[in-house]
Structure formats: structure tokens, C-alpha cells
Amino acid sequence: MVSEMRLYTEAEFEQKAQQFSAVLSSRGVQTKVEVVEKLNARFYRLNPELALSVDIDGLWLCANGMKMQPDWKAESARLKRASLKSEMIARACHLAEKPNLIDATAGLGHDSLLMAHLGANVTLLERHPILFTLLEDSHAQAMQDPFLSAVAKRIQLVFSDSADYLIQQAVQHNMSDVVYLDPMFPQRDQNQQAIKKQAQVKKQMQLLHLLLPEDGEMDLGDNLLELAQKVAKRVVVKRPRLAVFLANQEPQHQWQGDACRFDAYFQHDLLV
Ligand SMILES: C[S@@+](CC[C@H](N)C(=O)[O-])C[C@H]1O[C@@H](n2cnc3c(N)ncnc32)[C@H](O)[C@@H]1O
CATH class of the missing domain: 3.40.1630 (S-adenosyl-L-methionine-dependent methyltransferases)
Structure with a gap:
């Protein structure tokens, strides 16, 4: 840095x-x-x-x-159009049940905003100090917004590496309903198989990438899957549509969209 x-x-x-x-x-x-x-x-x-x-x-x-900036206000129109029926993420994360959910890879927080809007109580984790500070500002502004304040109240921000946080939760037997993971992903997948041409990376993403390490040293978050499985019966991983599985682990269920998919892992034997 x-x-x-x-x-x-x-x-x-x-x-x-x-x-x-x-x-x-x-x-x-x-x-x-x-x-x-x-x-x-x-x-x-x-x-x-x-x-x-x-x-x-x-x-x-x-x-x-x-x-x-994460600009949560600009997401309002999208949130107003969203419903439990129309959003794949809602089915993947069982949002109808108003879960306690850990989003372990916050980024700009847009997925969390949508999930909180659709009913989840979200703990949002980000380890990058600048991104976290940008998120915190967006959250504070959302708390003052007539439409977004109800959503922002369901989001708690935590500045932490998720691996540390998840280990701590497991040690303390603090279980959540869902852990959601959307780690960074390189342009090419780990099998060097070209991902279909992606849409032009948005301005926000271009700037975000300047903050985060280059592809060669990118942390793909493979370690997070096993840790997440220790604290939630349902772990949902967002992937580009043709990407390899996180940690090479085949999911029990998938929801496929045009640009991305959600891979779900269930731990039926986890005691909560
Ligand atoms: C692809 S972005 C997530 C985008 C997000 N879903 C959204 O809607 O904006 C991945 C983010 O996860 C964060 N991240 C990756 N590994 C992490 C870890 N172990 N702990 C905390 N944050 C992590 C990165 O800093 C990055 O901001």
C-alpha cells in the first residue's frame, strides 16, 4: 500500500x-x-x-x-425493484427467513445492501482499511436517508480479516444462519481456462482494483470456505458463471445466472 x-x-x-x-x-x-x-x-x-x-x-x-465511493444511495432504485421472488441471491441465501447472515467479503457492500433490504440481518466484514472507511461513510449516510435507514439498521460493519473473525465465532460457538462469500476472482480461472469475455469493468471496479493486489498475488479466499462451514449451516459463494469452485469444493446446489452463479454448501450435521 x-x-x-x-x-x-x-x-x-x-x-x-x-x-x-x-x-x-x-x-x-x-x-x-x-x-x-x-x-x-x-x-x-x-x-x-x-x-x-x-x-x-x-x-x-x-x-x-x-x-x-460505495454510493449506497445510488442503489436505492435497484433495491425498490428487487423482490424475494426476482432475486436469485434471495433464494440462494433463504432471505425469506430473515436470516442472520455474515457477508465475509464486503467490497462495496452492494450485495449486503440488497440482502438487508430483502430481510437479512447482516454482519458485513471488510479487511481493507480504505474500503472499510468508505463503507463506514456510506453506512452513516444511509442512516440519514429516509428510505435507506431501515436497511442500514440491519447492517453491522466489522473491520476484520474474515478468517480471524470466523475462527473467533467458531471458538465462541456463535452460529449464524448463512455465511456469504464473494472473494476477488482473477480474469482467468485457476485452470487457466479463459472466462467468457466479461463486460467492461465498471468505473467503481477499476478504482477498487487499484487498491487491491495484482492478479498474481490475489487472495482467492479458498481458506474462507472451510471456516465458514464451521459457523453456518448454509454457505453461499458468488462466482463468475464459468469459474472453478471455491477451494475446488463441489457445492450441493447451484443457482445459475447470466453473469454469475451462486454455489451453496449445506452442513446438516452442524450443531447450532
Ligand atoms: C469481489 S469484492 C466483494 C464485492 C461485494 N460482494 C459487493 O457487493 O460489493 C471482495 C472484497 O472482499 C474483501 N475480502 C477478501 N478476502 C477477505 C478477508 N479474508 N477478510 C475480509 N475481507 C476480505 C476484499 O478486500 C474485497 O473488498
């Missing part, structure tokens, strides 16, 4: 920026707050290196003339 990142802001938001800087520092990310005259498209174009910024809409990750 970059040793010290720039955190750009305008004079009006400097105090807010200093607060984010302190929070990031407590999570091991050192930032240098720099007050600029105008945070506009031109500024971002002229300052293309990976950085953070703070404006009226909160914390942003920026690079290459673009900026992104």
Missing part, C-alpha cells in the same frame, strides 16, 4: 477531512490533507495518482481522473 496518500479537500470541508484522516490513521493508513481551491473534474484529471478526497458527499477514492 502507498505509505502516505494525499487526501484532497476544499476549505469548507477541511475539518471533515481531518476527521477521516485520523480514522484512517488509526487503521494504519497515513494521509496528508491538502486543501485545494476546487475539487472538480479538471482537478481530478490533473491529479491522476491514487488518492482520497472529501467533499459535501463524503469520502471518495480517486485516480486517473475518476472518483468513486
Whole structure:
């Protein structure tokens, strides 16, 4: 990770920026707050290196003339269209039963937002300090939103490596109904079999990938499956449609979509 990142802001938001800087520092990310005259498209174009910024809409990750945040508000329209019947993820995770669910790979938190909207009580885990801080800001903003606040109340954020968290839950016999896993996945699967041409990676994903390690050292999350199976009777793994199984373990059930699929693993003998 970059040793010290720039955190750009305008004079009006400097105090807010200093607060984010302190929070990031407590999570091991050192930032240098720099007050600029105008945070506009031109500024971002002229300052293309990976950085953070703070404006009226909160914390942003920026690079290459673009900026992104998890932006849960922008998901509202999608949430309003979603239903237990229409969403494959709802069937895979049994959301009709309003499960206690651990999403062990938060990312931008969009899957969790949908699952919480459809009834789940979600514990959302993310280990990346910058991503976690972006998520925390989106969550705080969602709590102030008339539509999203009810959803955000069902989401609890935890800054942790999931492996550590799941081990701790297993030791303490804290069982959940579902563990949901969506680890990073390289462009090619582990058999070097080309995945069908993927749709252009969205802007958010492009920036996200700048934060996370290159393909060669990408953590594919294989270790999480066995740990998840110790704390939930149902483990659901989201995969690109043609990807190999997580940890090479064949699931008991699959739901297939156009771009992705959900693999489910059931532990009927797990005592809860
Ligand atoms: C593909 S993204 C998940 C996308 C997410 N489902 C969404 O809807 O935005 C994977 C995320 O999991 C996180 N992650 C991977 N392994 C992890 C682990 N062991 N502990 C915590 N977070 C992890 C990565 O940092 C990354 O942000």
C-alpha cells in the first residue's frame, strides 16, 4: 500500500477531512490533507495518482481522473425493484427467513445492501482499511436517508480479516444462519481456462482494483470456505458463471445466472 496518500479537500470541508484522516490513521493508513481551491473534474484529471478526497458527499477514492465511493444511495432504485421472488441471491441465501447472515467479503457492500433490504440481518466484514472507511461513510449516510435507514439498521460493519473473525465465532460457538462469500476472482480461472469475455469493468471496479493486489498475488479466499462451514449451516459463494469452485469444493446446489452463479454448501450435521 502507498505509505502516505494525499487526501484532497476544499476549505469548507477541511475539518471533515481531518476527521477521516485520523480514522484512517488509526487503521494504519497515513494521509496528508491538502486543501485545494476546487475539487472538480479538471482537478481530478490533473491529479491522476491514487488518492482520497472529501467533499459535501463524503469520502471518495480517486485516480486517473475518476472518483468513486460505495454510493449506497445510488442503489436505492435497484433495491425498490428487487423482490424475494426476482432475486436469485434471495433464494440462494433463504432471505425469506430473515436470516442472520455474515457477508465475509464486503467490497462495496452492494450485495449486503440488497440482502438487508430483502430481510437479512447482516454482519458485513471488510479487511481493507480504505474500503472499510468508505463503507463506514456510506453506512452513516444511509442512516440519514429516509428510505435507506431501515436497511442500514440491519447492517453491522466489522473491520476484520474474515478468517480471524470466523475462527473467533467458531471458538465462541456463535452460529449464524448463512455465511456469504464473494472473494476477488482473477480474469482467468485457476485452470487457466479463459472466462467468457466479461463486460467492461465498471468505473467503481477499476478504482477498487487499484487498491487491491495484482492478479498474481490475489487472495482467492479458498481458506474462507472451510471456516465458514464451521459457523453456518448454509454457505453461499458468488462466482463468475464459468469459474472453478471455491477451494475446488463441489457445492450441493447451484443457482445459475447470466453473469454469475451462486454455489451453496449445506452442513446438516452442524450443531447450532
Ligand atoms: C469481489 S469484492 C466483494 C464485492 C461485494 N460482494 C459487493 O457487493 O460489493 C471482495 C472484497 O472482499 C474483501 N475480502 C477478501 N478476502 C477477505 C478477508 N479474508 N477478510 C475480509 N475481507 C476480505 C476484499 O478486500 C474485497 O473488498
